[in-house]
Amino acid sequence: MNHAIEFEALAKRYGTLAALDGVSACVPRGQVIGLLGHNGAGKSTLIKLILGLIAPSSGRLDVLGQSPWRAHALRRRIGYLPESATFYASLSGRELLDYLARLKQAPRGQAQALLERVGLAHAADRRIGTYSKGMRQRLGLAQALLGSPELVLLDEPTTGLDPQATRELYRIVGELRADGRCVLISSHLLAELEPHIDGALILRQGRLLAAGSLNALGEQAALPARLLLRPHQHAVDGLLIRLDARGLPAQLRPDGRLELQVPRAGKLPMLRELLADPAVVDLDVREPTLAQLYDWLGAGQRPAAAEACA
């Protein structure tokens, strides 16, 4: 059992509305996976299905080796941070964690350790009602880690966090990965998420647009890389003509640099050639970003769902 989550032809319908429409994918253990998609793409539905809070209309879903629907004991091995988490405002942070720790049968004393880990030890005895948004989010992360769960679901964990707190959050996510736990992060903030995830599930309107490692997705999409060249001032025209002859029309940017798109397959030969070209003073390679990949997938005429468990 090397997959934390496995689903096949999974569907959830509310009346005639299909919140999830036959999606299939696997999420391996020990990885950080991004769950991406617009509002209404089915992210929340998928998370509720994984938590066993709603029953699938059809299809198969395995979480940590068993079906999650009404499997209460299974939820002891899952941590969940709800979107824009709110908690009982009249409790203190410590009281909340103690209560939740007892519900989850987590070791006593873990609450204190987690409060320190997320940097809330100084505010542990204040009422949650007085916490800032960022503090509530960190408290939410702390409760998601109660009982050392094997699978952690974070729903929009960084909304409202300042950059420092965001870095702290991803540091903890990194520690979880190093610990061999699986982390599923749903987010809109693609650029922020990209350096921290190993793979992605991309949903749109209840269908899975793509699933897999970022590397594989990049290959599959075969998006061109962008090159930025700084030419010698007197050699601009010659370089432009030579590039044009290679079928690579370059554009002159206001800052004097040339921008061109290089297909993935021809990137390395092209780079070698340009490095050897005396007209090129400096060179900058921009790999396609997650956001570009996302746009490319979203712009396509609803491509078929990615192969399951490739």
Next chain:
Amino acid sequence: MNTILIVAGKEFRDDFRNRWTVALTILFALLALGIAWFGSAAAGQVGFTSFDATLASLTTLGAFVIPLIGLLIAYDAIVGERDDGTLLLMLSYPLARGQLVAGKFLGHCGALAAATLAGFGLAVAIMQLMQPPAQTLQAWLHIGRFILSASLLGACFVGLACLISVQTVDKSRAAGLALIGWLVSVVLFDLALLALLVVSGGNPVERAVYPYLLLLNPVDVFRLVNLTALGDGAGNDLLTGMTAHHAYPPLLLCLVMLAWAVAPFAWAMLAFRRKEV
């Protein structure tokens, strides 16, 4: 079971924290003492009259107040968490939905019972202290029965509140439904029974059925439990007069009361299990 107790303990402490329990204790004590000393002011007397008369008045008042409190204390049990966004968090923990409802039910019932015991117990202790003639075992039995049945009556309406809370989509609707529930069970039900009595003119069928109709409302069962035990002459002639030909066995009344406490709560548990979140 352990999980239920963890939730119940949290709710019980919450009721203390937001002053529900203390406020109710004071309210109950003041009501009891006020009735004991000023209850017979209409008859031209001020001062302690008799313990039984006090209890009879308390029963009438309790039948109005306790259902309202039971509904108020618990109407937002589930729907409040839904509004605050904590319901999803709670359900992501390893507890069954029924356990969440059961814990909340038990916690609020416990808080209400504690306030009933503390408030009325305190009042009775003061009465006994100041009126030595009332220091009888009989009096303690009656007040014990009163406190127990008042707690059970509270539980009936906490259960009803849980049911409302599970079935509604927001807090304001739940509050409205709770008030309607109170109006129907405390006021309209008895009015309807009276109307029935007047219209039918007391034909034999109605005479046979009527006493059982009273069992359909926990508020009336609560009155029966306390007033039939007090007997005649304690200012409760109207009710005993209506039902004198039919003695309700105390055991039956207890069972009916228990059933009324369990039924709405059990319905709430089942309904919540089937709810989409």
